[in-house]
Amino acid sequence: xxxxxxxxxxxxxxxxxxxxxxxxxxxxxxxxVKHSMNPFCEIAVEEAVRMKEKKxxxxxxxxxxxxxxxxxxxxxxxxxxxxxxxxxxVSGKDYESLGPLQVSKVLAALAKKEKVDLILVGxxxxxxxxxxxxxxxxxxLDWPQGTFxxxxxxxxxxxxxxxxxxxxxxxxxxxVPAVLTSDLRLNEPRYATLPxxxxxxxxxxxxxxxxxxxxxxxxNLETVSVVEPPTRSAGVKxxxxxxxxxxxxxxxxx
Amino acid sequence: MALHSPLRAFPALKRVAxxxxxxxxxxxxxxxxxxxxxxxVAGADNISTSSAVLEQHGKxxxxxxxxxxxxxxxxxxxxxxxxxAAICWANDLPIIPFGTSTGLEGGVAALKGxxxxxxxxxxxxxxxxxxxxxxTVEPGVTRKSLNNYLRGSGLWFPVDPGADASLxxxxxxxxxxxxxxxxxxxxxxxxxxxxVLADGRIMYTAGAQRRTRKTSAGYNLTNLFVGSEGTLxxxxxxxxxxxxxxxxxxxxxxxxxxxxxxxxxxxQVLQYGIPIARIEFLDDVMMDACNKFSKLNxxxxxxxxxxxxxxEKSLAEQIQVTDEIMKANRGSDYIWAKDQEARDKxxxxxxxxxxxxxxxxxxxxxxxxxxxxxxxxxPEIIVATKDDLIQSKLTxxxxxxxxxxxxxxxxxxxxxx
Numbered sequence: 001x002x003x004x005x006x007x008x009x010x011x012x013x014x015x016x017x018x019x020x021x022x023x024x025x026x027x028x029x030x031x032x033v034k035h036s037m038n039p040f041c042e043i044a045v046e047e048a049v050r051m052k053e054k055k056x057x058x059x060x061x062x063x064x065x066x067x068x069x070x071x072x073x074x075x076x077x078x079x080x081x082x083x084x085x086x087x088x089x090v091s092g093k094d095y096e097s098l099g100p101l102q103v104s105k106v107l108a109a110l111a112k113k114e115k116v117d118l119i120l121v122g123x124x125x126x127x128x129x130x131x132x133x134x135x136x137x138x139x140x141l142d143w144p145q146g147t148f149x150x151x152x153x154x155x156x157x158x159x160x161x162x163x164x165x166x167x168x169x170x171x172x173x174x175x176v177p178a179v180l181t182s183d184l185r186l187n188e189p190r191y192a193t194l195p196x197x198x199x200x201x202x203x204x205x206x207x208x209x210x211x212x213x214x215x216x217x218x219x220n221l222e223t224v225s226v227v228e229p230p231t232r233s234a235g236v237k238x239x240x241x242x243x244x245x246x247x248x249x250x251x252x253x254x
Numbered sequence: 255m256a257l258h259s260p261l262r263a264f265p266a267l268k269r270v271a272x273x274x275x276x277x278x279x280x281x282x283x284x285x286x287x288x289x290x291x292x293x294x295v296a297g298a299d300n301i302s303t304s305s306a307v308l309e310q311h312g313k314x315x316x317x318x319x320x321x322x323x324x325x326x327x328x329x330x331x332x333x334x335x336x337x338x339a340a341i342c343w344a345n346d347l348p349i350i351p352f353g354t355s356t357g358l359e360g361g362v363a364a365l366k367g368x369x370x371x372x373x374x375x376x377x378x379x380x381x382x383x384x385x386x387x388x389x390t391v392e393p394g395v396t397r398k399s400l401n402n403y404l405r406g407s408g409l410w411f412p413v414d415p416g417a418d419a420s421l422x423x424x425x426x427x428x429x430x431x432x433x434x435x436x437x438x439x440x441x442x443x444x445x446x447x448x449x450v451l452a453d454g455r456i457m458y459t460a461g462a463q464r465r466t467r468k469t470s471a472g473y474n475l476t477n478l479f480v481g482s483e484g485t486l487x488x489x490x491x492x493x494x495x496x497x498x499x500x501x502x503x504x505x506x507x508x509x510x511x512x513x514x515x516x517x518x519x520x521x522q523v524l525q526y527g528i529p530i531a532r533i534e535f536l537d538d539v540m541m542d543a544c545n546k547f548s549k550l551n552x553x554x555x556x557x558x559x560x561x562x563x564x565x566e567k568s569l570a571e572q573i574q575v576t577d578e579i580m581k582a583n584r585g586s587d588y589i590w591a592k593d594q595e596a597r598d599k600x601x602x603x604x605x606x607x608x609x610x611x612x613x614x615x616x617x618x619x620x621x622x623x624x625x626x627x628x629x630x631x632x633p634e635i636i637v638a639t640k641d642d643l644i645q646s647k648l649t650x651x652x653x654x655x656x657x658x659x660x661x662x663x664x665x666x667x668x669x670x671x
Contacts, residue, residue, distance in 0.1 A: 016402060036406055076406050188594035194408035194498040195565075 002058035003117040003154070003176060007048045007082065008107055009041040009064050011073040012127045025225045027096075028127075037073045039189075040122025042080075043182040046189035047152065048120050049081035056154045057118075059083050063110055065103050067091040071205060078200035079192035085205035086110065094210075094217035099128075102219060104136035109213040111141060116177065118159075123148055123181040134181035146174045148183040284324045284367070288345050292327050292369065295337045300328040300375070311352055311362065311370045315417070315608070317621050318360035323350055323370035330375045332448060332456060332490040339488065340454030342369050349452065351488040353393055353423030358608075358622050361427060361483055371488055373422070379403055380491060388445060388465045390493045393422035400494075409496040412437040416605050422447075422489040428481030432532040432604065435524075436563065437497060444480050448491035457487075465493045500563035503531070504573060505597040508560070508585040509553040513537065513640060516556040517633040519583040523560075526579065528572050532561035534604055537640065540611065544603040547610030552603070553587050559604055561597070 013019065014034040022029055037045075051057035062077035063086040064070040074085035088106050090098050111119055119138075124131035138145035146152070146161035150169065153160045158175040164183050174180075192200075210217055238244045248254045293301050302308075303325050312322030324347075329335045342349050348368030355362050364370060377394025384407045391400060398418045401410050415424060415431040423429075425447060430439040437443070445467070446460035458464065459475040479486055510516035516535055523530055535558055536544070542554045558580075562572045573590075580588065591597045603610070612618065627635050 014403075016399060034403075072406075079408070188598065190594060191405050191410070191499050192408055193501050195501050197408045 003051065003056060004115060005048045005051060005057045005060045005118045005120060006107065006111055006114060006116040007041070007045050007060060007062050007077065008103070008119070008121045008133070009045060009062055009073050009077050010038040010122070010125050011035050011064060011066055011070045012038045012125055015039060015126055021226055021228050025227055027223065027226050035069065035073075037076050038122050038125045038127075040124060040126075040182055040184070042122075042189040043184070043186050044120040044122050044180075045077045045080050045082060046187045047182060049190075050187065051154070052081060052083075061086060061114060061116070063088065063107070065090050065098060065106055066095055074205055075197075075200050076192055078203045078205075079197040080190060081196070082203075084203055086208060087205055088208050088210065088213070090210060090217060096223075097217065097219040097221070099219045099221060100130045100132035100136055102215070102217065103133050104140055105215050106210070106213060107133070107137045108140040109215060111137075111177070113213070118176060119143075119179045121179070121181050123183050131181075134179050138179040141177070141179070143177050143179055144174045145179045145181070146172060147181045149180050150183050150185040152180060152186070284345070284347060288341065288347070289325060291341045292325065292338055295334050295341070296327045296329050300330070302326050308370075311350075311355070311372060312364055314355040314357040314360060314362050316358045316360045318363055321360075321363035321365055322367075323364035324367045326352075326370045326372050328372050328375045332376075332450065335371065335373075335376075335450045335488055335490055336454040336456050338369070338371065338454075339450050339452060343453040349484075349488065351393075351426070351484045353420030353426070354396060354418065356417035356419045357423070357427060359427070359483075373420070373488070373490070376490065382407070383465070384409060384496075386465065387467075387496045387498075388493055389496055390446075390465070390491055391421050392491055393420050393489060395422075396420055397424065404496070408499055410499045411443070411494055412497050413440055413443055416608075421494065422492050425480050425492045426482060426484055426489055432534055432561075432601075435533060436529055436531045441477055441480050443495045444476055444492055445495055446493040447476060447479055447489050449479055449487035449489050451487045456490075460493075467495070500531075501565045502569050503561060503563050503592075503597060504569055505532075505559070505561045505591045505600045506573075506576070507552065507587075507589045507600055508558050508580045509587040510556045510558065510583060510585050513556045513636050514633050515583045515585070516558050517636055519558060519579055519585060521630075521632060522579050522583070523576055526575055528562075528575060529564070530560060530572070530576075531563040532559065534559040535636075536604065536607070537636075539614075540607060541603075543610040543614045544607065547613045548602050548606050550599075550603055558585070559600065561601075 012035060013028070013030065014036045017034055020029045045062065048057060048060045052060050060082045061084055062074050062082040064074050065088040068089065068091070071087050074087055078085055107119060121134045123134065134147055135145060146159065146163060148164045149161050150164045151162035158173055159178060161172050161174050161180065163170045163172065164185065236247065238247060289301070307326050308322035309320055311326050313320040327338055329338055339349060348364065348366050350362060350364050350368055350370045352362050352370050352372045373393035375394060376392040378392050379395055379400065380390040380392060382389045387409065389400070396418045397411065397414065400421060404410055412433045413424065413429060413431050414433050415429040419429065425440050425444050428440045445465050446458060448456065448458055450456050459479050460466065460469065479489065510519065520533055520535060523533060535556065537556055538554050541552050541557050544550055545552055545554065560576065562569050564572065589600070591600050625635065
């Protein structure tokens with residue numbers, strides 16, 4: 001059974017960049033900073049492309065919500081082997097208030113529109129660490145979900161999914177259509193090669209707006225302030241155990 | 255070219271002794287004034303004389319003992335490097351450039367004390383020219399972080415000495431590595447360098463901001479500095495030649511009953527003109543060490559690790575021909591890997607070789623050396639050295655990689671006790 005797969009990819013600040021908080025504390029500096037695809041989204045794309053290579057997936061579509069620069073992220077997914085892309089354009093204030101709930105609504109709408117059997121997303125984004133989009137999408141669609149996936153295989157009855165949970169590994173059976181969120185050990189994503197980057201330029205990216213999907217922008221969360229963690233202050237050396245106990249008493253730890 | 259003329263351009267420097275007398279009477283002068291001067295340039299947070307820091311900076315991955323410097327400084331840009339170097343020059347202090355200390359030759363040992371320039375804070379990727387296939391980086395950028403940065407562009411820097419070394423450090427030591435047979439060593443892949451000389455002058459080995467893919471103009475200073483191991487200057491920027499990531503990569507492992515068979519196979523693969531990307535030979539002692547250390551399950555015998563790069567079609571052809579060669583040389587237990595994880599696992603054995611070998615005899619020290627012979631002599635030298643090792647009762651093992659440049663085979667064997 002060849003599945004139709006939708007993969008969501010998010011454009012985030014590159015993980016290797018040193019983050020700086022804006023002086024007005026409304027957020028982090030994003031202008032002129034290197035952005036790339038969220039690492040967990042790369043893993044999701046890689047899994048989808050491998051399904052395509054094994055002929056388990058019939059078409060793989062990558063979708064990204066955000067400003068026009070998101071098209072670069074979609075192009076990277078296309079260069080990794082995805083068939084075509086969808087860019088849902090959200091910019092300015094709408095983009096600042098874009099969160100997992102809004103993105104889940106977009107994915108749910110697209111899943112119905114494109115008649116998708118499987119949605120693959122990263123387990124969380126490295127900028128907000130929400131870990132919500134996959135779960136919310138499954139709930140909106142009333143589909144089963146397999147989260148923190150470290151292994152997935154497609155069989156006759158559906159998907160066999162191994163999840164990384166706190167206690168170890170859990171294996172569950174999931175019927176399609178379903179939503180899966182990828183964890184770190186699912187696979188090692190391929191690097192886009194130059195020939196594939198060039199071929200990707202010819203692949204199609206459809207542009208949609210929130211209105212095209214009968215959705216509207218506007219979240220119900222407001223960022224109050226963003227500050228850096230407090231700088232670590234120097235430690236204090238003590239001469240002996242008595243002094244240690246005394247100091248601990250002073251700061252109220254014992 | 256009058257070397258002492260630029261010193262007249264630094265009237266503020268008080269020279270302690272003439273440059274000619276350097277070798278005869280070094281009057282090294284590390285005192286409060288020098289420390290203050292260095293601190294004034296780099297910032298008080300960027301110098302250290304604490305014993306832990308000095309020890310850390312006197313040692314690399316080699317067996318050589320720790321030779322700590324007198325002080326460590328962390329310059330943040332090339333102007334600071336230049337001014338710090340000028341201070342050291344004025345006070346006859348040795349300068350030791352420091353990258354990632356992943357070297358295997360004791361390059362960071364401060365044999366006569368001096369000032370260690372830890373360049374880790376200069377970690378910018380200065381300029382990437384993807385269409386021109388070149389990138390300029392500072393010394394704090396390591397090989398893996400550059401390849402991570404490049405991952406969306408379809409380009410990579412293939413020189414891979416194993417460790418996650420500083421790229422400028424790799425230029426200073428003319429690093430080679432497993433991919434040398436196809437992509438060359440640092441000598442072929444460094445296009446230009448910004449270097450600070452011992453007296454603080456800043457120069458470009460191929461001209462300021464130049465990144466020509468080929469040139470017949472001027473002296474080849476770039477290749478003078480590549481491999482100079484910190485004896486001629488401090489490398490503060492290097493412009494590197496990038497390559498396209500190959501469309502497809504396949505790795506393979508094959509076991510052979512004898513050393514001769516494995517080596518013959520290597521020689522024949524090269525003679526057939528197969529553009530092999532990596533070909534490495536590990537002997538039985540090494541395979542045993544790797545199995546134990548990395549918890550792998552390879553046959554304990556002479557083994558070849560190979561990697562093929564190319565388009566799908568060319569790979570199929572390369573693999574087919576190599577398959578026939580391996581069979582003709584009594585190779586067996588082939589393992590092929592295409593996925594990134596499977597390939598990484600295969601090569602993990604080679605990359606961890608140094609540590610795996612040391613783990614065979616916990617507490618021992620290992621000494622490595624490199625030998626280079628013509629390709630035709632490769633079988634003979636490996637077999638002869640193995641016999642010597644057995645007779646001398648040293649524990650040692652072979653780790654050759656084959657480089658076809660100038661028709662020589664380059665390898666290192668590592669005996670230790």
